[in-house]
Amino acid sequence: RKEVEQDPGPFNVPEGATVAFNCTYSNSASQSFFWYRQDCRKEPKLLMSVYSSGNEDGRFTAQLNRASQYISLLIRDSKLSDSATYLCAVGSSGGSYIPTFGRGTSLIVHP
Amino acid sequence: GAVVSQHPSRVICKSGTSVKIECRSLDFQATTMFWYRQFPKQSLMLMATSNEGSKATYEQGVEKDKFLINHASLTLSTLTVTSAHPEDSSFYICSARARIGSTDTQYFGPGTRLTVL
Numbered sequence: 001r002k003e004v005e006q007d008p009g010p011f012n013v014p015e016g017a018t019v020a021f022n023c024t025y026s027n028s029a030s031q032s033f034f035w036y037r038q039d040c041r042k043e044p045k046l047l048m049s050v051y052s053s054g055n056e057d058g059r060f061t062a063q064l065n066r067a068s069q070y071i072s073l074l075i076r077d078s079k080l081s082d083s084a085t086y087l088c089a090v091g092s093s094g095g096s097y098i099p100t101f102g103r104g105t106s107l108i109v110h111p
Numbered sequence: 112g113a114v115v116s117q118h119p120s121r122v123i124c125k126s127g128t129s130v131k132i133e134c135r136s137l138d139f140q141a142t143t144m145f146w147y148r149q150f151p152k153q154s155l156m157l158m159a160t161s162n163e164g165s166k167a168t169y170e171q172g173v174e175k176d177k178f179l180i181n182h183a184s185l186t187l188s189t190l191t192v193t194s195a196h197p198e199d200s201s202f203y204i205c206s207a208r209a210r211i212g213s214t215d216t217q218y219f220g221p222g223t224r225l226t227v228l
Contacts, residue, residue, distance in 0.1 A: 018169060032214065043219040044155070045205050087155070091215065098145075103154035 003027060004090050006102035013109055017078045021105045023088030024070040032091030033064055033071045037084045038104060044087055047073075078109045113139045116219030125228055130192045132223045134205030140185035141207035145217065146178070149202045161188040165190040195227040 005024045013019045025033075033050035049062065050071045056063040061074040071090075075082055085104040092098050114137040122130050134144055146160040159180050160168045167180035179191040188207075192199055204222040208215055 034216070041202070041224070043222045046216060046218065049214060051130065089217070098157070098160060100157075101155045 001084040004088060006088060006105045008103055008105060010108050012090035013078055013107070014068050015078055015080060015109055015111055017109075018074065019078055019107065020072055020074045020088055021088075021107075022028045022070050022072050023090075023105075024068075024089075025090040025100075026069070027029045027042045027090070027092065028066075028069060030090045030092065032099070033062075034089040034091075034099070035060075035062055035071075035073045036068075036087040036089060036101075038087055039084050044101075075107075078107075080109050080111065083107055102104070112217075113137075113207065113211075113218040114219040115141075115205065115207045115218050117205055117223055119223060120221060121224045121226075123226045123228065124195060126196050127194055130225060132190045132192075132203055132205070132225075134188045134190070134207070134220050136186045136207040136209070136218075139207070141188075141209065142185060143208040144182060144188040145206045145208070146180060146188075146190050147204045147206065149204060149222075155204065158190075163188075164224050182203070187216055192225065197227045200225055200227045 003026050035047040037047045038044040038058040050062040050064050059076045063072045085106050087104045088102045101106035116135045118133045142163050146158045147155045149155050158173045161180045161182040163182045169175045184186040206217045206219045
């Protein structure tokens with residue numbers, strides 16, 4: 001089993017739709033979790049950290065399910081500009097912060 | 112958020128030459144920087160972890176003599192691809208570890224697209 005797994009997609013949704021991605025991780029001792037957005041031929045940009053209690057930033061909601069070892073990202077009211085690849089990153093424990101990235105989930109929002 | 116710069120943004124070179132890529136943290140000090148490589152439609156692959164003042168830690172399968180990393184200061188790490196070959200053509204991205212509050216977060220540089228002819 002890979003350390004961090006994501007459905008590569010693409011997820012093809014109309015504008016205004018709600019879409020959710022999951023990311024599973026294998027290391028139960030993982031401590032930090034993040035979602036990044038990567039546009040084509042660009043570097044990943046931090047979208048949001050994922051906190052244990054779940055957190056929201058505008059149209060984006062991130063949640064952590066430790067029991068099932070996955071994190072999720074929910075995007076409400078999708079915009080055309082949300083089209084990108086969404087990478088999850090899971091940080092290792094023990095103080096030696098070396099995050100592992102998933103392969104990314106591609107989102108295409110169409111008119 | 113923290114800003115990381117990377118230079119050059121694009122390099123085209125002949126096979127056999129060496130290419131040096133710089134990664135700088137502009138508004139914070141980074142004791143740890145990371146170097147990644149990403150092939151088209153593939154995930155980020157960690158190549159090495161660069162620690163200021165000490166030798167880099169390379170991931171399995173990454174040749175340390177081919178990919179030379181120097182982390183000379185708290186704001187600068189360099190990656191030198193020695194004797195580059197066409198199979199080294201890729202998108203090289205650095206990132207720096209920053210502590211925001213109590214959380215360690217990674218911020219990425221804009222990447223360097225290397226094409227070896």
